[in-house]
Amino acid sequence: MPKRTRGLTRRGLLQAGAAAIGAAGGSGAITGFPTIWAQNIKDVVLRHAGPPVTAIPAIAEQATKDLGFTVQMQAVENADLLNRFLSQSSTIDCADVSLVYMRYIIGRNVLQAIPLAKVKYWDQTIPLFTKGEYPDGRKAPQQGITPTMILYATDATGQKVTDGKQTEWLTAVPTVTNGDTLGIRPDLVGQKVDSWADLLSPAFKGKAAVQDNPTIGIIDVAMALEAAGRVKYGNKGNMTKAEIDKTVDSMLEIKKSGQFRSFWTTFDQSVNLMASGEVVIQSMWSPAVAAVRSRGIPCTFQPLKEGYRGWGYTLGAMKHVDGLKRDCFYEYMNWYTGGFEGAFIARQGYYAAQPENARKFLTPAEWDYWYGGKPAATDIYSPFGKLMEKAGNVRDGGSFWERLGNIAVWNSVMDEDRYLTRRWNEFVTS
Numbered sequence: 001m002p003k004r005t006r007g008l009t010r011r012g013l014l015q016a017g018a019a020a021i022g023a024a025g026g027s028g029a030i031t032g033f034p035t036i037w038a039q040n041i042k043d044v045v046l047r048h049a050g051p052p053v054t055a056i057p058a059i060a061e062q063a064t065k066d067l068g069f070t071v072q073m074q075a076v077e078n079a080d081l082l083n084r085f086l087s088q089s090s091t092i093d094c095a096d097v098s099l100v101y102m103r104y105i106i107g108r109n110v111l112q113a114i115p116l117a118k119v120k121y122w123d124q125t126i127p128l129f130t131k132g133e134y135p136d137g138r139k140a141p142q143q144g145i146t147p148t149m150i151l152y153a154t155d156a157t158g159q160k161v162t163d164g165k166q167t168e169w170l171t172a173v174p175t176v177t178n179g180d181t182l183g184i185r186p187d188l189v190g191q192k193v194d195s196w197a198d199l200l201s202p203a204f205k206g207k208a209a210v211q212d213n214p215t216i217g218i219i220d221v222a223m224a225l226e227a228a229g230r231v232k233y234g235n236k237g238n239m240t241k242a243e244i245d246k247t248v249d250s251m252l253e254i255k256k257s258g259q260f261r262s263f264w265t266t267f268d269q270s271v272n273l274m275a276s277g278e279v280v281i282q283s284m285w286s287p288a289v290a291a292v293r294s295r296g297i298p299c300t301f302q303p304l305k306e307g308y309r310g311w312g313y314t315l316g317a318m319k320h321v322d323g324l325k326r327d328c329f330y331e332y333m334n335w336y337t338g339g340f341e342g343a344f345i346a347r348q349g350y351y352a353a354q355p356e357n358a359r360k361f362l363t364p365a366e367w368d369y370w371y372g373g374k375p376a377a378t379d380i381y382s383p384f385g386k387l388m389e390k391a392g393n394v395r396d397g398g399s400f401w402e403r404l405g406n407i408a409v410w411n412s413v414m415d416e417d418r419y420l421t422r423r424w425n426e427f428v429t430s
Contacts, residue, residue, distance in 0.1 A: 141310075181309070197228035231243070248424065252430055
């Protein structure tokens with residue numbers, strides 16, 4: 001493992017400088033960088049953009065309180081977020097960048113490399129991200145874009161990646177992860193649901209929905225088609241043109257039969273479809289399931305025998321960030337992965353890439369429920385104080401490693417991405 005510097009952080013220098021200033025009684029004897037940092041930090045504004053499920057104002061408010069400079073959180077829907085990275089990256093300073101979007105922006109001078117030596121909690125980051133393996137040494141599945149494919153930069157420019165070999169430079173720092181599955185309304189499905197193939201079951205004709213995002217929706221569809229025995233893939237995360245054609249042609253046929261009620265594009269749409277009962281089975285995100293439950297409506301993030309579709313977010317710094325603002329970014333990066341944010345998003349069903357740090361900010365009952373797969377010892381609440389689960393209930397999918405240890409494929413940008421997008425649009429608009 002590369003050697004990392006474990007010296008004073010800028011926050012430590014600030015604290016030491018402030019103490020020294022107080023001792024000197026304003027005599028002017030204290031000079032140098034710590035004093036400059038203390039004087040200027042209050043004027044720094046760090047603009048953080050991300051999707052609504054992670055770019056949460058309450059997190060920025062706590063960071064601002066803890067760090068002494070201002071963090072502004074900007075929530076942007078995923079498609080608009082990517083456009084912003086590619087055409088307006090100078091309007092933000094750092095961002096939640098998905099593993100998928102890394103494939104679009106690496107090499108385009110959008111992000112700057114992060115020195116591994118600046119990452120305080122690298123040793124606490126799960127090996128699924130840092131090494132591409134599970135804690136027991138098993139290799140993680142290689143379908144789709146795995147974290148190690150995009151994490152390590154070849155050099156300080158950050159414009160190329162090593163495809164797995166660890167270096168002293170990161171494209172971004174791992175933050176949030178999960179394994180996604182289908183959401184169902186257990187009170188309305190009327191039968192056992194244990195396979196991705198159930199998304200295509202005639203029993204749910206007119207009551208099923210799929211996410212309208214070609215890079216994600218196509219993988220959900222592929223999981224369903226393969227589970228139903230209709231298509232066999234070499235790599236669902238990187239299909240050939242022939243496999244894309246088989247997939248889309250099959251889905252066009254299924255769509256014409258009236259299987260799908262909707263193709264949702266936003267978080268709120270997915271929540272409303274499920275909460276209203278218009279849809280009883282669909283592609284879904286964990287916080288959306290949580291949002292439905294918080295309304296007192298049954299909703300399950302259903303474990304399926306074929307496994308989960310994995311994904312991850314990272315925190316990256318925009319290329320233009322430098323000087324004092326870059327120093328503040330490093331402080332924020334280490335605060336962000338230090339536990340508060342991880343605990344906050346755990347309460348809506350996501351996992352931190354540094355779980356033991358998140359544990360420090362969760363009650364024992366919360367940790368046992370969200371990470372341990374144990375029955376809730378107390379009532380469980382969302383990060384916004386709404387009742388999520390009654391005491392005694394167990395989280396869908398069990399423990400942290402029961403879920404992340406059963407990933408079948410990762411979200412992806414395929415080699416035939418442009419062709420896929422054309423064919424997917426044909427499917428959605430038909």
